[in-house]
Amino acid sequence: MERVCKSFKRIFVKIILLSLSILGLIFTNFTKKLIVNSVINITSGEIWQNNKPVLCDINVDIKETELVYIIGKTGAGKSSFLKALYGELTLKKGVGTISGFNLNKLKKRNIPNLRRSLGIVFQDFQLLTDRSVLSNLLFVMGASGWKNRSLMKKRAEEVLSLVGLKNKTNTMPFALSGGEQQRVSIARALLNKPKLILADEPTGNLDPETSEEIMQLLIAVSKEQNAAILMATHDLSIIKAFPGRLLSVQEGTIKELSEVK
Structure with missing residues (x-):
C-alpha cells in the first residue's frame, strides 16, 4: 500500500x-x-533639406499593424518626412529608428538595405514600361539581393495572387488599367515581406471607386503580412471611409489629430 x-x-x-x-x-x-513592436520611433527629430530644417520637434511612434495617415497642405513637408524615412533626407537632430535601422547613424552603404526592408507605394506607379508584370517584380527582386530564380518566381506569383493579378503575369503595364498598375505597385512593395508600407498618395491618380478598392486591398494585405501602413494623402473621403490614426504636418512639425475637420 x-x-x-x-x-x-x-x-x-x-x-x-x-x-x-x-x-x-x-x-x-x-x-x-x-x-507590439514599433516600426517607426522618432523623438525630438529634425529633418533637413537643402541645408535648412524643414520639420522640427518630430515625435512619432507607429506600431506594427497600425494604419496611420499623414496629411497637410502641399509643400508642408509630407514628402520630406517620407523621404527621411527611406534615407533620402537626413535626420539631423533627435533620435529615430525605422524597421530596426538607426536614422541618426544611417550610412549611404546601408540605405539600400533599409529600403529593402520597407514596402514603398508611389502615386505614379513607377513600373518599367518595357517589361511584363512578372518581369517588373523579378527585376526588383534581383536588384534587392534575391539569387534563386525559382524562389523569385514563386514569391512574385504569391504577391500577384495576393493583389488579384495572378492571371496578369505576362501583361505589359500599358495594357493595365490605373487600378491594376497600382496593384502591381503594391505587389512589388510586398516582395520582401516588410513590416512597414510607406504609401505616398497611392490613390492620387485613381477614380473614387478604384481608390476604395485599392484601400481595401492595402488594408487586407497589410493584415496578411502583419505590416503597418503610413500613408500620405489629400483624400479626406478615404480617411473617413477607412479610419486610422491621423498625423498632420503643420507649422513646421507633425501633430496628431483626433479627427478630420
Whole structure:
C-alpha cells in the first residue's frame, strides 16, 4: 500500500510539473502577442533639406499593424518626412529608428538595405514600361539581393495572387488599367515581406471607386503580412471611409489629430 502511495505521488508531481510547463508556454505566447513592436520611433527629430530644417520637434511612434495617415497642405513637408524615412533626407537632430535601422547613424552603404526592408507605394506607379508584370517584380527582386530564380518566381506569383493579378503575369503595364498598375505597385512593395508600407498618395491618380478598392486591398494585405501602413494623402473621403490614426504636418512639425475637420 505504501509503495502504491509513493508511486501515485510521483505521478501526481509529474502531472503538476507538466501542467505548469504547459501553462508557462501558453503565458509566454500570450505575452508575445501583447507586445507590439514599433516600426517607426522618432523623438525630438529634425529633418533637413537643402541645408535648412524643414520639420522640427518630430515625435512619432507607429506600431506594427497600425494604419496611420499623414496629411497637410502641399509643400508642408509630407514628402520630406517620407523621404527621411527611406534615407533620402537626413535626420539631423533627435533620435529615430525605422524597421530596426538607426536614422541618426544611417550610412549611404546601408540605405539600400533599409529600403529593402520597407514596402514603398508611389502615386505614379513607377513600373518599367518595357517589361511584363512578372518581369517588373523579378527585376526588383534581383536588384534587392534575391539569387534563386525559382524562389523569385514563386514569391512574385504569391504577391500577384495576393493583389488579384495572378492571371496578369505576362501583361505589359500599358495594357493595365490605373487600378491594376497600382496593384502591381503594391505587389512589388510586398516582395520582401516588410513590416512597414510607406504609401505616398497611392490613390492620387485613381477614380473614387478604384481608390476604395485599392484601400481595401492595402488594408487586407497589410493584415496578411502583419505590416503597418503610413500613408500620405489629400483624400479626406478615404480617411473617413477607412479610419486610422491621423498625423498632420503643420507649422513646421507633425501633430496628431483626433479627427478630420
